[in-house]
Amino acid sequence: MAVIYQAVYRRASSLLCRLHSTYVRKMRYLNELKEDDSFCRQAQTSGAFYLFHNLSPFLQKVGRKYLVPQLSATEMKRILEKFKETEQWIEKSVLIGCSDEHIPHFALDLGTLEKSVIESELKGSFTDLRKALFVVDEKDSPLLASAQGLLRWHDSHQYCSKTGQPTQKNVAGSKRVCHASGITYYPQMSPVVITMVSDGSRCLLARQPSFPPGMYTALSGFCDIGETVEETVRREVAEEVGLEVESFRYSASQHWPLPSSCLMIACHVLVRAQQTEISMNSLELEAARWFGLEEIMEALKRDPRPSKQEDGSFLPWFPPKQAVAHHLIQEWVKQQTSRTA
Ligand SMILES: NC(=O)C1=CN([C@@H]2O[C@H](COP(=O)(O)OP(=O)(O)OC[C@H]3O[C@@H](n4cnc5c(N)ncnc54)[C@H](OP(=O)(O)O)[C@@H]3O)[C@@H](O)[C@H]2O)C=CC1
Ligand SMILES: [Mg+2]
Numbered sequence: 001m002a003v004i005y006q007a008v009y010r011r012a013s014s015l016l017c018r019l020h021s022t023y024v025r026k027m028r029y030l031n032e033l034k035e036d037d038s039f040c041r042q043a044q045t046s047g048a049f050y051l052f053h054n055l056s057p058f059l060q061k062v063g064r065k066y067l068v069p070q071l072s073a074t075e076m077k078r079i080l081e082k083f084k085e086t087e088q089w090i091e092k093s094v095l096i097g098c099s100d101e102h103i104p105h106f107a108l109d110l111g112t113l114e115k116s117v118i119e120s121e122l123k124g125s126f127t128d129l130r131k132a133l134f135v136v137d138e139k140d141s142p143l144l145a146s147a148q149g150l151l152r153w154h155d156s157h158q159y160c161s162k163t164g165q166p167t168q169k170n171v172a173g174s175k176r177v178c179h180a181s182g183i184t185y186y187p188q189m190s191p192v193v194i195t196m197v198s199d200g201s202r203c204l205l206a207r208q209p210s211f212p213p214g215m216y217t218a219l220s221g222f223c224d225i226g227e228t229v230e231e232t233v234r235r236e237v238a239e240e241v242g243l244e245v246e247s248f249r250y251s252a253s254q255h256w257p258l259p260s261s262c263l264m265i266a267c268h269v270l271v272r273a274q275q276t277e278i279s280m281n282s283l284e285l286e287a288a289r290w291f292g293l294e295e296i297m298e299a300l301k302r303d304p305r306p307s308k309q310e311d312g313s314f315l316p317w318f319p320p321k322q323a324v325a326h327h328l329i330q331e332w333v334k335q336q337t338s339r340t341a
Contacts, residue, residue: 040171043104052109053126060124066135094173107147149261153187189261191223196328206288213306214314217325242279254324
């Protein structure tokens with residue numbers, strides 16, 4: 001009965017969907033794949049697969065470019081046969097999106113299979129995400145970030161935290177269930193604010209001891225339970241540099257997979273012009289200082305990597321454009337230049 005109902009529902013929604021935009025159709029299709037295990041299992045047979053090995057994505061270098069290859073279900077089958085593994089492996093994959101033509105995209109971690117064999121078979125290499133994010137095409141970085149974030153979450157939620165029993169993923173990988181307790185677990189991200197502090201004419205950037213030499217970025221911090229975004233911003237600015245936030249403006253957000261899934265919420269704040277003396281928290285930061293517009297524009301021209309000067313010091317540089325911190329800095333420059341024009 002349930003099968004007939006689902007088939008009728010699918011037929012009705014596909015007729016309705018023809019009236020919708022490509023985007024709406026895609027979102028409805030993906031939602032159906034998450035809700036209906038047998039529909040998703042069937043979709044896996046014609047899907048495209050992105051491969052990972054112990055959470056490192058598979059890339060191919062073509063000339064100077066790094067590509068993120070998609071494998072067809074047939075190619076996947078061929079690779080698994082090489083290892084004398086069954087197609088049941090495909091069920092370990094997680095749904096990460098689909099094309100406009102509704103070809104579903106999955107990510108699969110082949111972590112227990114011999115890495116070098118897959119690499120030579122597919123002519124590419126599994127690359128650490130910290131490198132991969134910055135060498136692939138800009139449109140592919142968010143895809144790698146979300147795919148790895150979801151695979152990491154599944155890898156670390158194999159057991160129910162209440163009963164200790166194994167949890168089972170649904171076919172799409174949008175949740176895990178403990179059948180002993182009935183608890184459903186959903187993939188999680190930690191909200192983090194990233195704040196561009198300005199006093200009206202300068203902006204404040206800081207560095208943590210773990211950053212590469214010379215790299216400065218906007219202040220960041222995890223949201224505490226119960227806090228609003230505005231409260232976290234106010235607290236982090238007070239904690240890290242001892243300043244009082246006067247006004248707040250939301251800018252953008254980004255999923256950041258390092259070291260594990262964060263939802264970066266980027267914003268601009270103004271501090272009181274009469275109170276701009278920094279009192280840095282040296283437990284968290286190594287340096288924090290004000291930058292003028294010219295210095296920021298100069299640093300933006302540099303490649304995002306350490307550059308040592310003759311005296312042994314490093315010129316300031318900022319995170320690359322894949323990081324939302326870069327977007328905040330660019331936005332601040334635009335705002336300042338339009339004000340002074
Ligand atoms: N995409 C971008 O442009 C940028 C991204 N980021 C990301 O923002 C995140 C937070 O930045 P950061 O300034 O270090 O944060 P915080 O200033 O909040 O300090 C980090 C410390 O907070 C503690 N902490 C509290 N909650 C958590 C949690 N949910 N997960 C992990 N640690 C927690 C840990 O302390 P303890 O170890 O003592 O328990 C950790 O060392 C990082 O993941 C970083 O990669 C940062 C800047 C730019
Ligand atoms: Mg911080």
